[in-house]
Amino acid sequence: MEHIQKNSYVAINWNNIEDELDKATWEKLTQQFWLDTRVPISNDLRNWRDTSAEEKKVLNLVFGGLTTLDTLQSQDGMAELKKDAVNQKEEAVLNNIQFMESVHAKSYSSIFETLNDKAEIEAVFEWADNDEYLQYKAQRINDIYHNGTPLQKKVASVFLETFLFYSGFYTPLYFVGHNKMLNVAEIIKLIIRDESVHGTYIGYKFQIGFNQLSEDEQSELQSWMYDLLFELYENEEKFTHELYDEIGWTDSVMTFLRYNANKALMNLGQEPMFPDGAEDVNPVVMNGISTSTANHDFFSGVGNGYLIGEVEAMADDDYDIGLDKQ
Numbered sequence: 001m002e003h004i005q006k007n008s009y010v011a012i013n014w015n016n017i018e019d020e021l022d023k024a025t026w027e028k029l030t031q032q033f034w035l036d037t038r039v040p041i042s043n044d045l046r047n048w049r050d051t052s053a054e055e056k057k058v059l060n061l062v063f064g065g066l067t068t069l070d071t072l073q074s075q076d077g078m079a080e081l082k083k084d085a086v087n088q089k090e091e092a093v094l095n096n097i098q099f100m101e102s103v104h105a106k107s108y109s110s111i112f113e114t115l116n117d118k119a120e121i122e123a124v125f126e127w128a129d130n131d132e133y134l135q136y137k138a139q140r141i142n143d144i145y146h147n148g149t150p151l152q153k154k155v156a157s158v159f160l161e162t163f164l165f166y167s168g169f170y171t172p173l174y175f176v177g178h179n180k181m182l183n184v185a186e187i188i189k190l191i192i193r194d195e196s197v198h199g200t201y202i203g204y205k206f207q208i209g210f211n212q213l214s215e216d217e218q219s220e221l222q223s224w225m226y227d228l229l230f231e232l233y234e235n236e237e238k239f240t241h242e243l244y245d246e247i248g249w250t251d252s253v254m255t256f257l258r259y260n261a262n263k264a265l266m267n268l269g270q271e272p273m274f275p276d277g278a279e280d281v282n283p284v285v286m287n288g289i290s291t292s293t294a295n296h297d298f299f300s301g302v303g304n305g306y307l308i309g310e311v312e313a314m315a316d317d318d319y320d321i322g323l324d325k326q
Contacts, residue, residue, distance in 0.1 A: 010088070012089065014089065018086075018087045018089065019086075019087065019089070021204060022087070022090050022092075023089065025197060026089070026092060026096065028197055029100070029194070030096070032193060032194070033100075034190050036103065036106060036111075036187055037110070039186050039190075040183055041111055041114040041115075042114050043182075044115070044180075044181045044182065044184050045114070045115070047181050047182075048115050051180070055247060058243055058244065058246075058249075059171050059175075059181075059184075060115075060116065060124045061124065061128075061243055062168035062169075062172075062243060063108045063111060063112065063124070063168065064124040064127055065128060065131070065134050065167075065168050065239075066108055066165060066168040066169075067109070067125075068129075068134055068138055069164060070102075070104040070108070071105045072138050072141060072142055072160070073098075073104075073157070073161070074098055074101035074104075076142055076146070077141070077145055077153075077157055077160070078094050078095075078097055078098035079098065080145040081094055081153055081202070082094045084150035084153065090205070093201065104191050104194070107187050131239075131242075133235055133236075133239035133242060134239060136235050137160075137164055137232060137235055137236070140231070140232065140235075141156045141159070141164075144156040144228075145157075150209065151209050151210060151221060152224070154202050154203070154206035154209075155225050155268060156228075157199075158199050158202055158203050158206065158264050158267050159228065159229060159261075159264050161195045161198050161202075161264075162195065162203075162260060162264035162267055163229075163236075164232065164236065166256055167239060167240050167243065167256075167257055169188055169191075169289075170249070170252075170285060172188040173188065173284075173285045174284060174288070176189075176288045177284030178284065185288065189288070189289075192289065199264065200267055202267075203267030203269070206268050206269070207269040210268075210269065225265075225270065226270075229261060229264075233258075233261060236257055237254060240253050240254055252281075252285075255281055256281050256282065258275075258276040259276045259277065259280065259281050261273060262277075
């Protein structure tokens with residue numbers, strides 16, 4: 001953080017940029033700003049009524065789990081990462097991310113409110129607050145946020161946003177690939193687009209710190225990182241069986257998870273852990289994961305996608321600014 005002189009409160013100066021990626025990420029995030037209230041979720045009610053009871057149950061539970069994890073990110077994750085910000089602009093970007101994580105968590109409540117009655121909603125939240133595997137990953141990540149090193153916190157955040165969320169994202173992406181629940185899926189695609197930027201940005205910040213470590217320190221941190229990923233993967237496998245065995249999607253979801261675990265490692269500048277690539281993932285889901293959106297008129301609420309939603313998530317080459325020279 002910039003040096004603060006005694007008796008002086010330093011105003012943030014966006015004309016003095018220490019890291020161009022802070023400015024680029026701020027602009028990207030503000031360009032793609034959205035709110036759930038502008039997506040006409042009620043247009044999916046006919047699809048919802050025609051959905052099987054088993055698939056309704058899965059969709060409700062995955063959204064309950066995602067609400068838990070986005071709450072963790074907004075209440076604890078970004079607050080802890082901000083403590084390690086190296087300049088005021090980075091802290092401002094993390095403020096933006098923290099707010100959007102709250103928007104994500106609130107969006108699931110909008111979906112619940114539209115599709116379910118009060119008793120059904122309360123049952124989902126009761127399940128989320130007590131499910132063994134969901135609570136394990138939430139508490140494991142939260143423990144790192146509060147007790148880990150600055151670099152360990154960044155690893156936990158990237159693993160959460162680029163890996164652990166995706167057991168939940170699979171279901172709405174599968175539905176939209178079959179032309180169902182299109183507006184619910186629009187919200188999920190907007191969330192995925194945000195998470196793409198969040199994971200890449202925080203991974204970039206991790207790489208800066210990682211490159212400043214000695215070889216022994218890097219090796220020690222890498223061992224911790226891969227051990228953590230495998231631990232989370234084992235728990236996620238149990239969670240996925242719990243959610244998807246009844247409808248027979250478990251194997252396909254696990255492939256999707258391994259693919260995204262590799263993406264998380266790549267965000268951190270590390271080598272993939274699993275052999276699974278994009279070609280192994282259900283093509284219906286891969287088509288749905290595209291971060292492009294439909295065209296909503298943000299100001300009038302007309303349509304079924306955001307005009308500002310046309311902004312794309314940051315690509316890998318957006319971050320190619322000579323990181324190896326840091």
